[in-house]
Amino acid sequence: MSRIIGISDIHGEYYKLCSVLDKIAPQKDDTIVFMGDYIDRGAKSREVVDKIIDMQNVCNCVYLIGSHEYAMLQAKTDDYYNYLFWNYGGDATADSYGCFDNIMKIHGDFFNNLKPYHIINNYMFVHAGIRIGIPLDQQDLTDMVYIRSEFYNKPHQLPYKIIFGHTEFEKPQVQNDKICIDTGCGKYPKAPLTAIICENGKETFVNSD
Numbered sequence: 001m002s003r004i005i006g007i008s009d010i011h012g013e014y015y016k017l018c019s020v021l022d023k024i025a026p027q028k029d030d031t032i033v034f035m036g037d038y039i040d041r042g043a044k045s046r047e048v049v050d051k052i053i054d055m056q057n058v059c060n061c062v063y064l065i066g067s068h069e070y071a072m073l074q075a076k077t078d079d080y081y082n083y084l085f086w087n088y089g090g091d092a093t094a095d096s097y098g099c100f101d102n103i104m105k106i107h108g109d110f111f112n113n114l115k116p117y118h119i120i121n122n123y124m125f126v127h128a129g130i131r132i133g134i135p136l137d138q139q140d141l142t143d144m145v146y147i148r149s150e151f152y153n154k155p156h157q158l159p160y161k162i163i164f165g166h167t168e169f170e171k172p173q174v175q176n177d178k179i180c181i182d183t184g185c186g187k188y189p190k191a192p193l194t195a196i197i198c199e200n201g202k203e204t205f206v207n208s209d
């Protein structure tokens with residue numbers, strides 16, 4: 001039986017990414033949905049992006065946009081997002097690539113083709129969430145990558161279990177209609193990277209060492 005795997009908020013923590021991938025041991029028919037925030041804070045953003053691109057040789061891969069990719073993509077043209085990028089760990093990403101302009105020179109195809117969300121079976125994967133009460137086709141991308149309590153504190157009406165990250169908790173937050181898997185990787189030195197595995201209608205979690 002194939003598995004659907006969600007991994008969010010890696011934030012340059014290459015060794016934690018390798019640790020969860022080793023434990024999960026993805027197979028050809030599995031699908032990994034990478035849920036954004038690959039970069040910033042941790043030291044190895046470039047290696048993280050190379051690794052998740054390489055995973056296409058192992059299993060099915062989907063790549064979503066996170067708030068940090070969103071800010072990075074707007075940084076050159078928008079003062080607000082430029083501020084967000086450089087004040088929330090973007091300096092580590094620029095160092096990892098050598099300089100800011102190298103990010104898009106090296107991985108521009110990757111960063112320009114990130115998806116806002118992904119629906120598979122009865123699950124919807126999205127970086128931060130949705131604005132409740134608004135139809136899916138009218139959602140704003142900034143909400144999908146930045147929204148917090150207005151989403152996770154209320155039930156939503158979409159016919160999917162929503163798997164999201166962006167807001168870190170000590171443990172995965174499991175609600176009837178949504179699950180947050182951001183456990184602070186990249187933000188706190190001892191925080192693990194947590195992956196979710198969806199198989200046969202059940203969800204389990206795998207932490208990096």
Ligand SMILES: [Mn+2]
Binds near residue numbers: 009011037166
């Ligand atoms: Mn994040």
